[in-house]
Amino acid sequence: MNRWSNESLQLIGLIASLLIGTILYTILLVESDIGFLGLLILPVIVVSSLAFGMRAGLTISVTLLIFLFIYFLSFAPVNDQGEVQFFNWRGIGFTILLLVLSVVSGLVHQLVKRVQQSRLALEERARQLIAVDPETWLDNAERFRIDVISERDRLVRHGGAYSVSFITIHEFSRFEEKYGRTEYEWFLNYFSDELHTATRRTDQKYRIAHDTFAILFPYTSPEAVQVVHDRLRPLLEHYELQSGEYETLTYDDSSYEVTLENAAVMVDAILEIASSSN
Known part of the structure; x- marks a missing residue:
């Protein structure tokens, strides 16, 4: 050197x-x-x-x-x-x-x-290059932006469709304050593991903001995305704390299908949603 x-x-x-x-x-x-x-x-x-x-x-x-x-x-x-x-x-x-x-x-x-x-x-x-959320080891918002654009480019070349979904947990910024750091880290590990379990290996998982997670589903219809959301719903609505008590975590989920016809408009809308979550 x-x-x-x-x-x-x-x-x-x-x-x-x-x-x-x-x-x-x-x-x-x-x-x-x-x-x-x-x-x-x-x-x-x-x-x-x-x-x-x-x-x-x-x-x-x-x-x-x-x-x-x-x-x-x-x-x-x-x-x-x-x-x-x-x-x-x-x-x-x-x-x-x-x-x-x-x-x-x-x-x-x-x-x-x-x-x-x-x-x-x-x-x-x-x-x-540092495109990983350090708390969950899910890809972060920058990687999400790159992948959404790359998937759109693939769609334009080869056709097909893909879907993107968002899950935003309400008042998650107060979770650590309310339950402590240990419970906070436990939940993040638990939820990221469940995201991997509920989705396919080819589905990309992200944490794009402190309280918002996103999933990119290649070649997936909105109906199939809803199946994944249905799997995740009880995990949040009946979350078991380490103490054995149950807590209901309220959240919003939404999904968007990107097709060849709406790719230009829909991708911009998805990136705008991701940007506003930060």
């Missing part, structure tokens, strides 16, 4: 170039009579390039150089050879250094921006 990435080496090189350029600029500044104006120009150009990019830095650099050209042409003292002080090797050095430092600062801006974009892309990729 490389200790230094290409971006790290590039950044080190650019920072070193900035330091060397700043030192050379300071040496020229000490040997000239530009004064406070020269001291102010470099930070303005470097900060502008770092913050807004190379184009902004070069624009400011050229603008300031034009201003300096006019200023020294009009007000600068003339040396013994009859030359304006700005129009000598020091002035040329200032001009070159300002432009070079503006470009280098702009390259630092581009490099940092590229690294940030890569990091955001990796975070998005990781978010998509």
